Amino acid sequence: MSRVLVLNCGSSSVKWRHYDGDRVLDQGTVERIGEPGGGPADHTTAVRRILAGLDLSELAAVGHRVVHGGRTFTAPVLVDDAVLAAIRDLVPLAPLHNPANLAGIEVAREALPGVPQVAVFDTAFHHTLPEAAATYAIDRDTAERYAIRRYGFHGTSHAYVSRRTAELLDRPYEQLNTITLHLGNGASACAVQAGHSVATSMGMTPLEGLVMGTRSGDLDPAVIFHLRREGGLSVDEIDDLLNHRSGLLGLTGANDMREVLQRRAAGDPAAELAFDVYCRRITGYVGAYYALLGRVDAITFTAGVGEHAAPVRTAALAGLDRLGIAVDPARNAGDGDRVISPEGAEVTVCVIRTDEEREIARQTRAVAETG
DSSP: OOEEEEEEEOSSOEEEEEEETTEEEEEEEEOOTTOTTSSOSSHHHHHHHHHHTSOOTTEEEEEEEESOOTTTOSSOEEOOHHHHHHHHHTGGGSTTTHHHHHHHHHHHHHHOTTSOEEEEETTGGGGGOOHHHHOOSSOHHHHHHTTOSOOOSOHHHHHHHHHHHHHHHTOOGGGOEEEEEEESSSEEEEEEETTEEEEESOOSSTTSSSOOSSOOOSOOTHHHHHHHHTTOOOHHHHHHHHHHSOHHHHHHSOOOHHHHHHHHHTTOHHHHHHHHHHHHHHHHHHHHHHHHHSOOOEEEEEHHHHHHOHHHHHHHTTTOGGGTOOOOHHHHTOOSSEEOSOTTOSSEEEEOOOOHHHHHHHHHHHHHHHO
16 A cells, blocks of 8 residues: 545644655645635535645545544544444534544545545544543543543644654663653643553643643633633633633733743743743643653653744753753754753653654554555
């Protein structure tokens, strides 16, 4: 099997990449889908345009990113009508993403009826979470009825980066304990033990955990009740506040870490506080996951902020020297996949460029080849 097309449909965009083996034949991104004065009217239109512009005569399979697989999907699967229906049933758990993922699958099935379609789930990598890590301490019957548990996200990124870390260090993947930090507009931490996710910061939805571009991350649940009772905010207004008007945006008015760092360097106190809140949260998760793993071989930063914001990497790991964790300033200032901890450090700190599309292609080939 050689040629694979990957379709990564986000809430308002589609990233696509066409592979011939490991070689990228073509790639692109369609943005601002459905936005006034923006791109295509919807994901169906966007995917049709993408497919119309490609030579897919030798295509062996199409891989689709699907954000939420619930407890139904713990591995990538060949798509049929039953799988499609099951993904549709999971829309309430990911109302912004699963409908877009479904649109991509439906268009590709219609346009390429003889080509295997494979769904690769963001949540699947985290199906190995111990029950103690996945279970929230609420009434069991209520949790079961409404599918309330920790699912975790960014699974394809954490899978790719943890495996790439083992390659970079020339260590067996199944023997490595790694903390991966996916820091982008969305952000999550993951403890990977011998190739298995055993803890992750995002929960039932991508709102829990680290501070993000526009999401609050961890929050006292009573804040929601307080806003409802004292502020008179509706459920939808609170949802919008926590998902779209919080995080770095809520603290500074900017959701881009690059702008926050510029303002911080200029002495803006709001940016300084936002930076400290952001990094302190990461430090807490690193410490917690160190305790859970017992032994940490590597900590790896990835995604837009993780790969490019050297001050974040320094501050997030500051004060952890007694755990064998340190960052070398000269190495931290470099580029590319690399080690940024000092020579001989007990815990190796890395920066690795994530590649979710390549991971989706890898999993797609594995499923399509086995049928």
